[in-house]
Amino acid sequence: MSIILDKVNYVYSEKTAYEIQALKDINLKINDGEFIGIIGHTGSGKSTLIQHLNGLVKASSGGIYYNGQDIYDADYKLKDLRGKVGLVFQYPEHQLFETTVFADVCFGPRNRGLSRKDSELKAFTALRSVGLSEDYWYRSPFELSGGQKRRTAIAGVLAMEPEVLVLDEPTAGLDPKGRDEILDLVAKLHRERQMTVILVSHSMEDVAKYVQRLIVMNHGSVLYDGTPAEVFAHYRELEEVGLAAPQVTYLMHELRKRGIPANGVATTLEEAKQSIMQAFSEKYSEQKATHWQ
Amino acid sequence: MNFIEARKLVHEYIRRDENDNVESILTALDEVNLDVKQGEFVAILGHNGSGKSTLAKHLNVLLRPSGGTLWVNGKDAQDAGNIWDIRQSTGMVFQNPDNQIIASVVEEDVAFGPENIGVPTTEIWKRVEKSLKSVGMIQYREHSPNRLSGGQKQRVAIAGVMAMEPKCIVLDEPTAMLDPNGRREVLEAVGQLGKEKGVTVILITHYMEEVIRADRVYVMDNGKVVMQGTPRAIFSQVDTLKSYRLDVPQITLLAYELRKAGVPVPEGILTRQELVEALCQLY
Amino acid sequence: MLRDITIGQYYPADSVIHKLDPRTKLMATMIYILSLFIFRGLAGFAAVTLGLFLVILLSKVPIGYMVKGLKAIVVILLITVIFNLFLTPGETLVSFWKLRITEEGLRNAAFMTVRLIYLILGSSILTLTTTPNQLTDGLEKSLRPLNKIRVPVHEIAMMMSIALRFIPILIEETDKIMKAQLARGADFESGNLVKKAKAMVPLLVPLFISAFRRANDLALAMEARCYNGGDGRTKMKPLKYKGADAAAYLLAAVYFAVVILLRSFM
Numbered sequence: 001m002s003i004i005l006d007k008v009n010y011v012y013s014e015k016t017a018y019e020i021q022a023l024k025d026i027n028l029k030i031n032d033g034e035f036i037g038i039i040g041h042t043g044s045g046k047s048t049l050i051q052h053l054n055g056l057v058k059a060s061s062g063g064i065y066y067n068g069q070d071i072y073d074a075d076y077k078l079k080d081l082r083g084k085v086g087l088v089f090q091y092p093e094h095q096l097f098e099t100t101v102f103a104d105v106c107f108g109p110r111n112r113g114l115s116r117k118d119s120e121l122k123a124f125t126a127l128r129s130v131g132l133s134e135d136y137w138y139r140s141p142f143e144l145s146g147g148q149k150r151r152t153a154i155a156g157v158l159a160m161e162p163e164v165l166v167l168d169e170p171t172a173g174l175d176p177k178g179r180d181e182i183l184d185l186v187a188k189l190h191r192e193r194q195m196t197v198i199l200v201s202h203s204m205e206d207v208a209k210y211v212q213r214l215i216v217m218n219h220g221s222v223l224y225d226g227t228p229a230e231v232f233a234h235y236r237e238l239e240e241v242g243l244a245a246p247q248v249t250y251l252m253h254e255l256r257k258r259g260i261p262a263n264g265v266a267t268t269l270e271e272a273k274q275s276i277m278q279a280f281s282e283k284y285s286e287q288k289a290t291h292w293q
Numbered sequence: 294m295n296f297i298e299a300r301k302l303v304h305e306y307i308r309r310d311e312n313d314n315v316e317s318i319l320t321a322l323d324e325v326n327l328d329v330k331q332g333e334f335v336a337i338l339g340h341n342g343s344g345k346s347t348l349a350k351h352l353n354v355l356l357r358p359s360g361g362t363l364w365v366n367g368k369d370a371q372d373a374g375n376i377w378d379i380r381q382s383t384g385m386v387f388q389n390p391d392n393q394i395i396a397s398v399v400e401e402d403v404a405f406g407p408e409n410i411g412v413p414t415t416e417i418w419k420r421v422e423k424s425l426k427s428v429g430m431i432q433y434r435e436h437s438p439n440r441l442s443g444g445q446k447q448r449v450a451i452a453g454v455m456a457m458e459p460k461c462i463v464l465d466e467p468t469a470m471l472d473p474n475g476r477r478e479v480l481e482a483v484g485q486l487g488k489e490k491g492v493t494v495i496l497i498t499h500y501m502e503e504v505i506r507a508d509r510v511y512v513m514d515n516g517k518v519v520m521q522g523t524p525r526a527i528f529s530q531v532d533t534l535k536s537y538r539l540d541v542p543q544i545t546l547l548a549y550e551l552r553k554a555g556v557p558v559p560e561g562i563l564t565r566q567e568l569v570e571a572l573c574q575l576y
Numbered sequence: 577m578l579r580d581i582t583i584g585q586y587y588p589a590d591s592v593i594h595k596l597d598p599r600t601k602l603m604a605t606m607i608y609i610l611s612l613f614i615f616r617g618l619a620g621f622a623a624v625t626l627g628l629f630l631v632i633l634l635s636k637v638p639i640g641y642m643v644k645g646l647k648a649i650v651v652i653l654l655i656t657v658i659f660n661l662f663l664t665p666g667e668t669l670v671s672f673w674k675l676r677i678t679e680e681g682l683r684n685a686a687f688m689t690v691r692l693i694y695l696i697l698g699s700s701i702l703t704l705t706t707t708p709n710q711l712t713d714g715l716e717k718s719l720r721p722l723n724k725i726r727v728p729v730h731e732i733a734m735m736m737s738i739a740l741r742f743i744p745i746l747i748e749e750t751d752k753i754m755k756a757q758l759a760r761g762a763d764f765e766s767g768n769l770v771k772k773a774k775a776m777v778p779l780l781v782p783l784f785i786s787a788f789r790r791a792n793d794l795a796l797a798m799e800a801r802c803y804n805g806g807d808g809r810t811k812m813k814p815l816k817y818k819g820a821d822a823a824a825y826l827l828a829a830v831y832f833a834v835v836i837l838l839r840s841f842m
Contacts, residue, residue, distance in 0.1 A: 042442065042472050056755055079761060087759040094749075095756040097781035107778065111761030142785070146341055156760060173469050175340040175499040176540030202472050205543055242474060247543040247565060254569045260576050269543060273550050276572065280556060283576060353800055377802055385800040392793035397586075397708050397741045404812035406801040417812045435588065439744050453801065 001067060001163045001196060003030040003053060003085075008062035010048055010220075022048040024220040026062070030164070030198070035190050037207035037228070038200045040217030041242035046200050049217065050166050053198070054085040083112045086162030090169045092153030096141040101152050102127070104141055108160040119159070126159035127152075130185060147178045151185075158189070165189065166198040171206065183210060204246045208232065208267035216243065229265040248272035255279075294367055296461060296493050297329040297352060303360035304347050304516075321347040323516035324361065331460065334487045334494045336504035336524075339513035340538035348513070349465045349497045353383040366460060381410055384454030388466040390446035391438075399441075399449050400425065400434040406457040417456075424452035427489070428482045444475025448482050455486070461493035462486060468500065476503075501528070502542045505563050512537060525561035544568050587704045591636040592820060594705045598714030600821045604828045605702045611835045612691050612698070619838045621690065627831050628694055637704050645700050646693060653692055660685035708740040710813070717815050730806030738794070746787065753782045 010023035022045050030036065030053075040046045051057040052064060055071055055078040064071050071081055089095070098104035105126055109119035127137060130151040136144060141152055150170070157165070167186060171179040187210050190197045201207050207214060207228065214231045216224040218241045224231045232238070235245035235253070244250075246267050252275065255262040261282075263275035304322035307315055321344045329335050339345040350356040351363055354376045363370040366382040384406070387393045396402035400421050407417045425431040428448040438446055447467050454462055464483060468476040480503055487494045496503060504510050510527045512520035514537040520527055527534070531541050531549045541549070548562035548571070557575065562568050588594075593601070608627070615624050632639060646653075666680035703711070716733035723729050754764070757778045764775050 042474070051755070054759060056758055079763070082759055082761055089752065089756045089759070092756065094786060095753055095760075095778070095782055097778045097785075107762075108760040111763070160761065175538060176501075177340060177538035180540075244473075248547060251544065251547070251565050251568060254565070255572060258569065258573050260572065269547055269550065272547055273554070276551060276556070277554055280576070350796075355796055355800060377804065380800060380802050385797075387793060387797055387800075389790075389793055391745055392790045393797035395738060395741065395794065395798065397737070401709055401812060405798075405803075408809050408811060409802040409804065411808050411810050413810060414812065414814055417810065421812065437586075438741075457801065 001032040002065075003164065004028070004063075004065040005052070006063045006065070008052060008059045008064065010045075010052065010057065011060045014060070022220055023052070023059070026222060028215070028222065028225070030196065032196055033190075033194050034196050034213055035187075035211050036196075036198045036213045036215060037211035038198060038215045038217060039202070039204070039207055039243060040223075043219075044217040045220040046217050047168060050087060050168060050198065050200060053164070053166060054087050055081045056087070079111075083108070083160045084162055085164045085166060086157040086160055088154055088157050088165070088167045088170060090172050092157075092170075093141075093146065093149035095156075096149060096153060099140060100138050101132070101141050101144070102137045104152060105155045105159050108156050112160055122159040122161060123155070126155040129158060129189065130155045131181075147174060147181065150174070150178075150182065154182075154185075162195070164196040164198065166200075168200045169202060170199070171201070171203070179206070186210070204232070204244055205248075205268075208246045208249075209269075216241075228267045232267050233265055294364065295328045296331045296333075296366060297327060297495075298364045299325055299327040299348075299351070299361065300363075301326065301361035302348070302351065302358050302363055304344075304351065304356060305359045320516050322351075322358075325513075325516070325518055327511065327518070329461075329493060329495060331493055332487070332491045333508045334496070334506065336496045336498065336507035336510045337513060338499060338501070338504060338510060338527075338539060339497075340499060343513040343537075344516040345497045345513050346465055347516075349385070349463050349495070352461075352463050352495065353380050353385050355385070377410075381457060382459055383461045383463060384457055384459040386447065386450045386454055386462065386464045386467050388469050390443050390450065390470065393450050393453075394438045394446060397437055398434075399430065399436050399438060402438065402449060403453045403456050406453055410457060420456040420458070421452075424455040425449075427455065427485065428452045442475060443471040444478035447471065447475065447479045451479070451482055451486070455490075455492075459492070461495065463495045463497070465497045466499070467496075468498065468503065476500075499539065501534075501540060501545070512539070514538075525563060528563055529561035585704065586707050587637045587641065589636040589705075591634060591705065593631060593635040593701065595818075595820065596705075596824055597815055597817055597821045598706050598710040599718050599815065600817070600824045601702055601706055602711070602714050602718065604824060605699060607828050607832050608698045609695065611832055612694055614839060615835050616839045617841075619841070620835055621687075623831070623834050623838055624694060628698055631701055632697070635701055635705050637701070642697055642700055642704070646696055649692060649696055653689055656688045656692060657685045660688055709737050712737040712740070713811070713813070713815055730809075734806075742790065745790075746783070749786055750779065750783055753779055753786075 005026050005028045008023055008026040009021065012020045012022055026049065038046050038049070048057060052059055058072070066081060069076060071078065096104050098107065102123055105123040106119040109122045114122065132148060132151050132155065136148060141149060144152065170182050170186065174182065183206060186197060186199065189195050199207065199211060211228060214226065214228050215222055216231060216238070223241065224234060232245040232249050235249060238245060248269055249267050252262040252264050252266045252272060256264055261279050263271065266272045266275050302322050302325040303320070306319040306321055308317045310316045325348060337345045337348065347356065351358060351370065352365060354370050358371065365379045368375040368379055370379060394402050395405050403421045403424055404417050407420055412420065422431065425434055428451050430445060430448050430452060433441065433445065438449065441449065468479050471479065483494060483496065484506060486492045496507065498504065504524055507524055510522060510524050511518050512527065519537060520530070520533065528541055528545050531546060534541060544565050545562055548558045548568050551558050558571050562571065611624060615621060632642065661677050661681045664678050664681035664684050666678035668676045669679055669682065670677045712733045716729055719729045762775065762778055767775070
């Protein structure tokens with residue numbers, strides 16, 4: 001599986017007074033099995049970008065290739081692409097409409113042309129993977145809590161068995177435990193199903209904790225593309241474009257300024273903790289050494 | 294008397310079937326006691342479903358208690374005659390920025406409240422201007438709310454409430470649907486309210502970072518108040534908070550983990566600055 | 577971008593027309609529309625044209641902006657032209673195959689086209705120079721006498737202004753829901769009428785639910801801000817007639833009289 005974006009541009013409301021270039025010369029390659037995070041200020045083009053990946057939005061210029069095939073080719077079936085690149089929008093529970101949870105999750109596979117029986121099998125598996133108890137499957141989706149509705153909506157996309165799972169701020173509006181549960185679920189899907197996952201988020205801490213590769217969007221262009229450590233090292237530039245680094249990264253930098261040899265590229269809590277512990281234990285053994293002398 | 298006094302407040306959502314028989318009872322508020330003094334900044338924390346929003350809606354009588362007593366600004370909330378007085382003294386800002394803006398022009402929306410309580414026209418203009426200035430949105434007065442960002446819309450909502458000159462403002466998860474910038478804008482505006490105007494502020498949220506500057510924090514779970522105290526006292530009880538489906542800011546969590554690992558960092562670290570100081574002292 | 581599509585966008589400007597009382601503008605628009613169907617002949621056409629363009633000039637709305645609104649009715653205009661050109665009986669001017677174009681046909685087509693264009697332009701002035709709130713305020717005040725026969729004028733006006741406020745939001749929401757369902761393989765285009773109707777369910781159900789949720793939230797927000805119906809409410813921008821309104825009414829009356837007179841001279 002690979003997705004290649006080649007010189008992709010997207011312009012809104014072309015030739016009117018409101019013309020906006022939402023995407024400028026995007027060149028990206030998404031590789032199989034990656035766990036990618038996309039961050040950027042509101043209006044930076046993140047949402048537009050991900051809607052290009054499943055063909056919902058057509059680029060104004062440039063090409064997009066899924067597994068080497070040009071998705072804008074006249075013979076290419078975009079409907080198939082939408083089954084392979086599963087897109088979970090923000091507040092996905094707003095798309096629920098069926099009379100039961102189970103029926104709603106079957107919608108995706110049915111649209112892909114699967115038989116009733118096959119769709120139900122996929123729905124079954126999907127609902128199991130999102131951890132929604134069977135007690136709820138035959139209830140109206142509108143009776144469920146916010147977090148449960150969201151998991152139903154995600155199951156609805158998973159039931160299509162996509163190769164790539166794209167999630168736009170999947171934790172929006174959830175409480176802390178709810179956020180952890182959803183992100184752990186996504187990480188689990190990445191691990192166990194070897195899915196390629198693309199996560200759009202506003203939380204630097206979340207992104208640092210889970211992703212292997214981080215893309216920073218700014219005013220329609222890709223500003224940075226690297227590991228979280230590499231990207232967050234540019235924390236000053238990130239601030240200038242309205243973003244930030246995870247809290248612990250700032251902490252590490254300040255500790256260094258004050259003379260503690262903390263790891264300046266720590267981006268997660270674990271890394272920060274290890275780094276501080278190490279700095280302290282080195283100092284302690286140093287002190288012990290000088291004491292003995 | 295305190296501005297808000299709630300004693301053993303109960304709220305039950307009763308589900309009935311077609312024959313009007315009781316199908317199920319959900320106790321959203323289970324004998325809640327709450328005391329808020331005039332001018333305080335109180336935060337109410339809780340996971341989704343803890344009852345915090347239900348409690349909030351009692352404070353301006355959008356919901357009536359099933360049991361217990363509630364006094365707001367010296368008035369009994371159970372007395373139907375007091376509804377409009379209480380609502381005028383206690384304003385509310387809601388979670389969804391779009392669903393609380395009524396007019397198509399910012400200044401007209403801010404005027405909605407004063408219009409409802411019969412404020413004379415010239416006075417309305419004065420209040421609208423004052424409130425828009427205090428939230429930093431005066432330059433948008435003739436704009437359509439549609440073009441504003443989430444944070445800007447919420448600030449307009451706050452101005453709309455302040456234009457009624459309430460003694461207290463309740464904000465029910467005002468930042469839940471905003472991006473980090475919007476969240477910051479709104480919290481700054483909220484902070485100003487308390488400081489400049491001595492308005493009592495009650496902030497309902499599940500984001501710990503927002504309650505750092507509160508005078509007191511209440512934590513709710515399952516319809517009950519389970520923790521009470523200053524932010525510092527509450528923040529140090531990381532495991533307890535986690536058991537209530539809440540979380541502490543990354544810095545506080547790091548301080549807590551370091552303590553567990555043997556580094557004698559003081560309890561209740563709230564900010565990055567504090568942690569830096571503490572670590573430097575220990576080093 | 578979709579948020580800019582309101583029914584009759586408001587174009588803010590500092591003009592005489594903008595400052596008129598909405599009731600004056602409502603009345604003037606009605607008179608104008610009547611005049612469009614009453615005028616006859618070139619003299620009448622000149623009067624109507626003069627009236628329209630004078631108002632457009634005074635409104636300070638750029639003519640290019642106004643013409644954009646005509647794009648929506650291009651199809652109707654075309655149909656009107658074709659029908660009138662080819663189906664009006666009279667003296668043949670040109671003919672090919674079985675189709676004839678008559679002199680009367682030409683004249684009718686021309687006048688109908690003009691009527692339609694002027695109709696759109698003239699009504700646009702109303703919505704371009706009057707905010708939705710002003711319009712509903714104007715309607716509310718004009719229709720107040722209906723209160724006596726128990727018509728809930730204030731409530732209707734409130735409903736209208738809230739509906740106007742939420743139209744762009746609902747349009748954007750429809751787009752979002754549509755995209756979400758498309759992302760799950762929904763197909764809104766192919767199939768016969770029945771199939772297409774069924775395909776609307778995943779779009780309409782969430783939309784309705786969302787609309788109800790918004791209505792609920794809005795009701796709470798309104799109550800929280802002490803909304804209690806129309807009694808005892810004051811207004812930030814109360815409608816008061818000014819000198820300019822009297823002049824406008826007078827001019828409208830004169831204009832109408834002229835159009836009628838010119839008609840009787842034909």
